[in-house]
Amino acid sequence: MKIAVVGTGYVGLVTGTCFAETGNHVICVDIDKAKVDKLSAGQITIYEPGLEKLFLRNQKEGRLHFTTSLEDAVKDAKVIFLALPTPPGENGSADLKYILGVANHLGKLINPGDYKIIIDKSTVPVGTADKVRDTILKSAAEASPPGGGLEGASFAVVSNPEFLREGVAVDDFMKPDRVVIGTGSEKAKKILLDLYAPFVRQGNPIIFMDEKSAELTKYAANSFLATKITFMNEIAQLCERMGADVDMVRKGMGSDERIGKRFLFPGIGYGGSCFPKDVQALVQSANEIDYDFKILNAVMDVNEKQKLHLLPKIKAYFNNNLKGKKIALWGLAFKPNTDDIREAPALYIIEELLKEGAEVNAYDPEAMNNVKAILGDTIIFSERQYDALTDADVLVIATEWSEFRTPDFEKIISLLKNKVIFDGRNLFDLKFMEDMGFYYVSVGRRTVK
Numbered sequence: 001m002k003i004a005v006v007g008t009g010y011v012g013l014v015t016g017t018c019f020a021e022t023g024n025h026v027i028c029v030d031i032d033k034a035k036v037d038k039l040s041a042g043q044i045t046i047y048e049p050g051l052e053k054l055f056l057r058n059q060k061e062g063r064l065h066f067t068t069s070l071e072d073a074v075k076d077a078k079v080i081f082l083a084l085p086t087p088p089g090e091n092g093s094a095d096l097k098y099i100l101g102v103a104n105h106l107g108k109l110i111n112p113g114d115y116k117i118i119i120d121k122s123t124v125p126v127g128t129a130d131k132v133r134d135t136i137l138k139s140a141a142e143a144s145p146p147g148g149g150l151e152g153a154s155f156a157v158v159s160n161p162e163f164l165r166e167g168v169a170v171d172d173f174m175k176p177d178r179v180v181i182g183t184g185s186e187k188a189k190k191i192l193l194d195l196y197a198p199f200v201r202q203g204n205p206i207i208f209m210d211e212k213s214a215e216l217t218k219y220a221a222n223s224f225l226a227t228k229i230t231f232m233n234e235i236a237q238l239c240e241r242m243g244a245d246v247d248m249v250r251k252g253m254g255s256d257e258r259i260g261k262r263f264l265f266p267g268i269g270y271g272g273s274c275f276p277k278d279v280q281a282l283v284q285s286a287n288e289i290d291y292d293f294k295i296l297n298a299v300m301d302v303n304e305k306q307k308l309h310l311l312p313k314i315k316a317y318f319n320n321n322l323k324g325k326k327i328a329l330w331g332l333a334f335k336p337n338t339d340d341i342r343e344a345p346a347l348y349i350i351e352e353l354l355k356e357g358a359e360v361n362a363y364d365p366e367a368m369n370n371v372k373a374i375l376g377d378t379i380i381f382s383e384r385q386y387d388a389l390t391d392a393d394v395l396v397i398a399t400e401w402s403e404f405r406t407p408d409f410e411k412i413i414s415l416l417k418n419k420v421i422f423d424g425r426n427l428f429d430l431k432f433m434e435d436m437g438f439y440y441v442s443v444g445r446r447t448v449k
């Protein structure tokens with residue numbers, strides 16, 4: 001099948017590459033010329049495990065192309081995926097200017113004789129498929145042929161939200177838990193069933209529904225997950241104050257099948273490009289119909305505070321004076337196995353540490369270039385994990401990269417001025433840290449002194 005993917009960021013590049021992998025002919029389009037040039041030259045633009053191999057293979061086989069021309073990309077495509085940004089607008093609602101801008105352009109490009117399916121893969125508020133359809137029809141009506149004279153029957157607008165997780169995006173795309181497709185069109189259903197068939201061979205469902213339900217499903221899923229994490233972060237607060245251990249509580253709770261073991265790990269808040277903006281957008285959508293989504297308002301509030309959960313503890317250790325203190329920081333990405341730093345808790349911690357007059361020496365396996373681009377030389381970046389510790393007073397851990405899980409503790413002790421670790425991801429065993437003689441602060445567990 002001939003496919004166009006509009007927007008070649010995290011979702012667009014993974015979507016395009018994975019559809020090429022199952023034999024489709026894919027053209028990815030992006031307005032960022034530098035990105036398109038780089039991709040066309042065979043250089044991957046994001047770090048995502050397993051992606052580069054598929055990207056190179058499919059490019060070599062001539063199934064995966066990149067362009068800045070929307071016209072070239074959609075000319076022969078039967079299916080057009082929109083993987084465009086939906087950032088928060090002024091009031092927190094999703095800004096649809098990228099989606100509707102492209103829809104407007106598509107109205108002028110679609111030929112009435114060719115049936116095309118336009119698919120919202122971006123996370124968009126309920127009603128967006130209708131807006132995309134209306135925008136295409138309006139812009140087509142204004143255009144001279146090919147767009148002029150377009151009728152509703154010449155195209156379908158479908159909602160197909162994406163559930164991939166950064167860090168395991170290729171696996172999630174190739175073997176999704178489910179595929180959600182919102183459409184009333186039988187013709188579109190049949191085509192998408194064929195397109196997705198190779199991805200659901202193990203029996204995971206393709207769930208068909210109406211467009212609005214599909215749009216809301218994505219927000220509901222992300223908001224629920226953000227709530228689950230936040231709930232555990234509040235339980236962790238209680239544990240610290242009551243002398244309980246959140247690891248025990250987590251295990252005790254999670255073995256109830258109704259609750260489940262996953263997503264119960266407390267930490268220093270959720271970040272990333274999705275949860276923060278999606279929770280906010282759902283709250284705003286609810287506000288617009290005069291519904292006060294109380295739980296999600298509380299989730300946002302708690303999460304803001306949670307990102308700085310370690311700060312008062314770090315300050316207390318230094319008697320409230322961080323001036324000139326050298327802080328080693330492991331982890332910048334908002335989670336492991338990605339170089340994405342959008343809304344990463346580490347950035348909030350750095351900002352506060354710098355405000356307090358501390359110096360930060362950071363290491364991250366993949367995300368340092370992205371942080372350098374926004375923080376410049378306000379902090380030091382160490383090319384190697386242990387270099388960040390040289391002469392540092394304490395170590396702070398903000399991301400649970402695997403390589404931080406079983407570090408060389410003797411080396412840590414020999415490099416740090418003090419045997420002190422503030423761990424926002426609960427990586428280490430308390431008894432072990434006690435035996436090693438560390439001062440060790442984690443989340444929802446007793447402080448080891």
Ligand code: NAD
Nearest residue numbers: 007008009010011030031032083084085086122123162166
């Ligand atoms: P991104 O910012 O990584 O990529 C978006 C791309 O679109 C950029 O490369 C940008 O240059 C390009 N673009 C902007 N305007 C364009 C235009 N007019 N024509 C062509 N390209 C244009 O965003 P992302 O993380 O891939 O997210 C895209 C959407 O998918 C968002 O709605 C997001 O909420 C949703 N989503 C993201 C994830 C994730 O993990 N990142 C997961 C599921 C869903």
